[in-house]
Amino acid sequence: MDLLRFITCGSVDDGKSTLIGRLLYDSDSVSLDVLATLEKRRHASGDVDLALLTDGLKAEREQGITIDVAHKYFTTPRRKFIITDAPGHVQYTRNMVTGASNADLAIVLVDARQGVIEQTRRHTLIASLLGIQHFVLAVNKMDLVGHEEVIFNQIVADYQEIAEQLKLPHVVAIPLSALNGDNVVRRSRQLVWYQGPSLLEHLESVPVPADANPNEPRFQVQYVIRPQTEELPDYRGYAGRIQSGTYHEGDRVRIWPSGLETVIDAIEVSQREVATATAPQAVVLRLRDDVDVSRGDTIVPTTAHPAVTREVEATLCWMHERPLKAGRKLLVQHHSAVVKASVTAIVHKTNVATFDQVGTDTAQLNDIVRVQLKTALPLVVDDYRHNRATGAFILVDEQTGETLAAGLVTETDPELFATPIPAEPAFSI
CATH class of the missing domain: 3.40.50.300 (P-loop containing nucleotide triphosphate hydrolases)
Known part of the structure; x- marks a missing residue:
């Protein structure tokens, strides 16, 4: 069901x-x-x-x-x-x-x-x-x-x-x-x-939407498992949830943002090895080589094409009483990955009454704005229109840990994706 x-x-x-x-x-x-x-x-x-x-x-x-x-x-x-x-x-x-x-x-x-x-x-x-x-x-x-x-x-x-x-x-x-x-x-x-x-x-x-991008597998590491017990002295697994697509035992994969390559040696679901796993299953991946993988890294097949970038253009819903101004430093939390960033520009604000895009230099509480972000370390993201799971993030205050905004990535290379976007509305009564 x-x-x-x-x-x-x-x-x-x-x-x-x-x-x-x-x-x-x-x-x-x-x-x-x-x-x-x-x-x-x-x-x-x-x-x-x-x-x-x-x-x-x-x-x-x-x-x-x-x-x-x-x-x-x-x-x-x-x-x-x-x-x-x-x-x-x-x-x-x-x-x-x-x-x-x-x-x-x-x-x-x-x-x-x-x-x-x-x-x-x-x-x-x-x-x-x-x-x-x-x-x-x-x-x-x-x-x-x-x-x-x-x-x-x-x-x-x-x-x-x-x-x-x-x-x-x-x-x-x-x-x-x-x-x-x-x-x-x-x-x-x-x-x-x-x-x-x-x-x-x-x-x-009504049809239930399927995986937003089944041909672009994504898996971000939430936890590195290293028990180092007598029974499992060399065990190393990478736990997380498959965000899109399907993973297979034997897949050749790349670790982002480092770019290192290896092979999936085994996939575990509920402590049992399986040949394949698909979104949104929670899994543990074991890799063939002893490569450097940390919390927040993304493991994708070498045939996949995520955007690995330090510059992101995004739509924000500003959620804090203190206004946002260009130049502000904050944290970007993209699932398990947390990186320092700054807002380099506020491109425009959307007028909710007319849907017009108007110029502004600040974002007030509940404003919807387009901004440009620059991060200290690369992020592995997708255009939100093509992958909701990997195209969303939040902005966090460095000092207080408060959530400042919900963000949607709006600028990646559209030629890498094949998911169609409807051009005209279908309205029925």
């Missing part, structure tokens, strides 16, 4: 937590003890407060909003799901970036009374930058606008402009009411003019 990871995003009070609660409740994915708790905490109308299934923090319950990123898990006969509920407030955009980084699909919630607003554009932009291919425009609270088809069609038309600007590859629009359950798990009799699938039907049928 395959797995779909999706995120719900939208503005405050659009009904994200209620929608997730309805999905869990109507798909019979809520345990009996939780159901008993919900029965004790009903709305004044007598309805169960489904938002309580995701809004767990005390501050969230008091304010009636989502602050932190919440994860929920459920399974239907057709598929497993991991849901990420992202906060809607502008000041928590950084939380939304974190939540969307591993998602395969984004549900963009819109209040039918409000239509498309700036947060709709902001969250769609971030989701598209993070490589999400499938979008659901969920027009919620249709019961509060009389289930009017004309209102839904206008919102769809407004969002289609965004889809065309950002070249979103796959967008499906669904009218629904999370509070009443219309078109969430089952199709609604209140929206007879809508002939498409319910939200859950669509989630169960």
